[in-house]
Amino acid sequence: MTTFFHEKKSLNSIIEALRKKGYKATPQRIAVCRYALQSPTHPTAKAIYQKVREEYPTISLATVYKTLKVLKELDLIQELPFFQGQTRFDPNVNPHINMVCLKCGKIIDLNNTEVGIFIQKLAQSAKFRLKGQRLDIYGFCEKCFKG
Amino acid sequence: MTTFFHEKKSLNSIIEALRKKGYKATPQRIAVCRYALQSPTHPTAKAIYQKVREEYPTISLATVYKTLKVLKELDLIQELPFFQGQTRFDPNVNPHINMVCLKCGKIIDLNNTEVGIFIQKLAQSAKFRLKGQRLDIYGFCEKCFKG
DNA sequence: TTGTGTGCAAAGCATTTGCAATACT
DNA sequence: AGTATTGCAAATGCTTTGCACACAA
Numbered sequence: 001m002t003t004f005f006h007e008k009k010s011l012n013s014i015i016e017a018l019r020k021k022g023y024k025a026t027p028q029r030i031a032v033c034r035y036a037l038q039s040p041t042h043p044t045a046k047a048i049y050q051k052v053r054e055e056y057p058t059i060s061l062a063t064v065y066k067t068l069k070v071l072k073e074l075d076l077i078q079e080l081p082f083f084q085g086q087t088r089f090d091p092n093v094n095p096h097i098n099m100v101c102l103k104c105g106k107i108i109d110l111n112n113t114e115v116g117i118f119i120q121k122l123a124q125s126a127k128f129r130l131k132g133q134r135l136d137i138y139g140f141c142e143k144c145f146k147g
Numbered sequence: 148m149t150t151f152f153h154e155k156k157s158l159n160s161i162i163e164a165l166r167k168k169g170y171k172a173t174p175q176r177i178a179v180c181r182y183a184l185q186s187p188t189h190p191t192a193k194a195i196y197q198k199v200r201e202e203y204p205t206i207s208l209a210t211v212y213k214t215l216k217v218l219k220e221l222d223l224i225q226e227l228p229f230f231q232g233q234t235r236f237d238p239n240v241n242p243h244i245n246m247v248c249l250k251c252g253k254i255i256d257l258n259n260t261e262v263g264i265f266i267q268k269l270a271q272s273a274k275f276r277l278k279g280q281r282l283d284i285y286g287f288c289e290k291c292f293k294g
Numbered sequence: 295t296t297g298t299g300t301g302c303a304a305a306g307c308a309t310t311t312g313c314a315a316t317a318c319t
Numbered sequence: 320a321g322t323a324t325t326g327c328a329a330a331t332g333c334t335t336t337g338c339a340c341a342c343a344a
Contacts, residue, residue, distance in 0.1 A: 169298090170298085171298060
């Protein structure tokens with residue numbers, strides 16, 4: 001079974017998760033979370049910054065980076081370093097495939113239930129204690145291939 | 148079936164591949180190829196530079212980067228951007244799993260024949276024209292988990 | 295011989311850090 | 320009130336680029 005979208009976290013659960021670990025739920029952090037954790041576009045830090053600045057004009061890029069670091073620590077987000085210093089952030093931390101189009105640059109998540117099982121079996125056979133994964137496929141999406 | 152090592156390319160075939168595309172087979176390039184294409188350690192550009200400099204003291208980091216760019220273009224190497232600006236280079240361009248140990252930092256290739264078939268099927272079902280892949284699993288290798 | 299490649303130094307970027315002022319809890 | 324966080328500017332580190340000289344074909 002394959003689906004294309006992941007479950008979005010509620011803001012309240014995020015605020016709770018921050019406080020539980022001793023982090024303060026500042027308006028800047030909440031704004032970054034709102035965008036970073038609910039965007040399906042795998043945004044870069046800069047893209048998050050520019051979006052959040054629309055409603056929070058004084059926020060700095062440094063704050064965005066610091067917040068992303070916290071979200072990573074809380075396991076609410078996954079960092080995906082790409083080529084040319086393009087690091088993207090993925091709020092889907094479950095085993096899934098990032099389908100990366102080499103033409104339009106879009107990244108679509110492929111949430112396939114078999115994926116997790118498959119890598120679990122592989123890890124087990126190599127006596128590897130699995131903690132996370134990053135599964136990218138590169139190529140052309142249907143639209144770009146046809147066009 | 149799973150194996151841990153990939154077939155190493157001969158230097159002659161590499162020189163041929165360079166010339167065929169109009170690139171000159173300079174001693175610097177050959178030295179970089181010898182290390183980058185035959186190392187199982189997924190070295191960084193800097194590590195390649197330091198290794199090659201042992202026998203070629205005048206080589207510059209810029210030349211290493213330029214050579215790696217050429218090797219990527221010739222599809223002889225895969226670039227793997229990691230966290231904290233750590234970009235590693237993998238001479239194994241066939242579908243395989245990079246088993247990344249979060250403790251010792253070692254990356255071991257898992258060449259499993261099913262992997263390629265599995266992602267091909269997934270791509271097909273999503274009408275995605277597959278060109279390449281990057282499949283990482285993160286966790287602890289047997290040695291680090293036991294110790 | 296000719297145009298590509300090398301090596302150096304400088305530039306370009308993404309990300310991180312130090313610190314004084316600010317504001318959550 | 321007390322301490323973590325913000326925002327700025329500077330620093331860091333990887334990678335790229337421009338250019339004069341060297342060299343592979």
